[in-house]
Amino acid sequence: xxxxxxxxxxxxxxxxxxxxxxxxxxxxxxxxxxxxxxxxxxxxxxxxxxxxxxxxxxxxxxxxxxxxxxxxxxxxxxxxxxxxxxxxxxxxxxxxxxxxxxxxxxxxxxxxxxxx
Amino acid sequence: xxxxxxxxxxxxxxxxxxxxxxxxxxxxxxxxxxxxxxxxxxxxxxxxxxxxxxxxxxxxxxxxxxxxxxxxxxxxxxxxxxxxxxxxxxxxxxxxxxxxxxxxxxxxxx
Numbered sequence: 001x002x003x004x005x006x007x008x009x010x011x012x013x014x015x016x017x018x019x020x021x022x023x024x025x026x027x028x029x030x031x032x033x034x035x036x037x038x039x040x041x042x043x044x045x046x047x048x049x050x051x052x053x054x055x056x057x058x059x060x061x062x063x064x065x066x067x068x069x070x071x072x073x074x075x076x077x078x079x080x081x082x083x084x085x086x087x088x089x090x091x092x093x094x095x096x097x098x099x100x101x102x103x104x105x106x107x108x109x110x111x112x113x114x115x116x
Numbered sequence: 117x118x119x120x121x122x123x124x125x126x127x128x129x130x131x132x133x134x135x136x137x138x139x140x141x142x143x144x145x146x147x148x149x150x151x152x153x154x155x156x157x158x159x160x161x162x163x164x165x166x167x168x169x170x171x172x173x174x175x176x177x178x179x180x181x182x183x184x185x186x187x188x189x190x191x192x193x194x195x196x197x198x199x200x201x202x203x204x205x206x207x208x209x210x211x212x213x214x215x216x217x218x219x220x221x222x223x224x225x226x
Contacts, residue, residue: 006159034214043204043216043217043218043219044160044204044216046214049213091157093159093160100162101165103147103148103165103208104148104150104162104165105150105162105206105214106162107152107159107160107161107162108159109158109159110158110159112157
């Protein structure tokens with residue numbers, strides 16, 4: 001079945017540092033990947049849509065200079081949280097479409113970011 | 117504003133009972149419908165998808181779609197404590213946009 005690998009699963013960093021999260025589709029090519037953010041007991045919030053070879057499309061209110069997204073190949077998208085602050089602490093989840101069936105989203109395991 | 121609505125719950129059912137989870141959506145052009153399960157602290161995992169009106173069964177799970185009423189549901193037969201989780205309804209409207217509901221928290225009581 002379709003597998004999306006996301007690393008790291010947990011990261012703790014100091015305020016002001018940058019953190020990169022990788023998302024890979026292991027057994028299918030993903031022209032489109034999605035990045036979500038989820039706070040405790042809240043719903044998924046779409047941050048951006050990442051298309052291979054082009055600039056990401058960010059949702060309203062998401063700072064593109066803060067959350068850098070790169071989709072350099074059909075199997076890899078990265079999210080870099082630049083100059084992280086404690087309010088950026090959250091659960092970040094990537095997903096990719098098309099692996100498990102037409103328009104089916106497969107999620108990575110998520111990355112829990114804690115900024116001290 | 118395209119929306120997907122779910123009752124947040126919690127929905128409590130005894131072990132062995134049928135759990136019924138409901139979802140309504142606002143965009144009549146929606147084409148694909150998904151149910152995901154999310155355990156606390158984990159990412160969502162796909163349970164079922166349905167594209168056509170009617171029922172689709174997979175093991176203990178049945179998804180039901182009624183496009184005229186803009187309604188999709190998930191039935192879980194013989195509910196187990198391990199089914200306790202938040203169930204997310206998602207809709208794809210053909211523009212690479214997936215709209216998620218806020219989820220229904222299900223508690224299966226042993």
